Amino acid sequence: LEHLSQMQPEVLYLYWDKFVEKLNSDNSFHRYHGVFIIANLTSVDKGKKFEKIFDKYCGLVEDKSFIVAVNVVGNLGKIAKAKPNLQAEITSILLDVGRTSHKHKDLMKSGSIQSFAEYFDEAEDKEKILEFVRKQLDCFAFLVPIGSV
Helix, strand or coil, rough: CCCHHHHHHHHCCCCHHHHHHHCCCCCHHHHHHHHHHHHHHHHHCCCHHHHHHHHHHHHHHCCCCHHHHHHHHHHEEECCCCCHHHHHHHHHHCCCCCCCCCCCCHHHHHHHHHHHHHHHHHHCCCCHHHHHHHHHHHHHHHHCCCCHE
């Protein structure tokens, strides 16, 4: 389903609510898949369904599972690209990942950098983003692709 959501998101968009339900699952594996698929479906979200779950989705940056949290961060760039109206809020969240409760802050920041790369060309806060990235230059965690965590 993840692959299909990347290649043909319109096919799965009909099942949006099923994927949103996954965000509430007790199983972190299910939450992870919901996070990933929903991010891909935002590219075809003409009904603005994501806007209704924005707080819930972004709240998972503090999920008890690091894998869920880091993948929210790593997928926010896709969402910012698909939803320009949310870019300012998403940028703020990505710039703040160092304040999460997770101990692997460098990996969270790596996810932010990956997300910034998705929409940097149209981002309004380029200077803040560049400053964030410059501060990470001495950290090698940004070399680890988020999907491999």
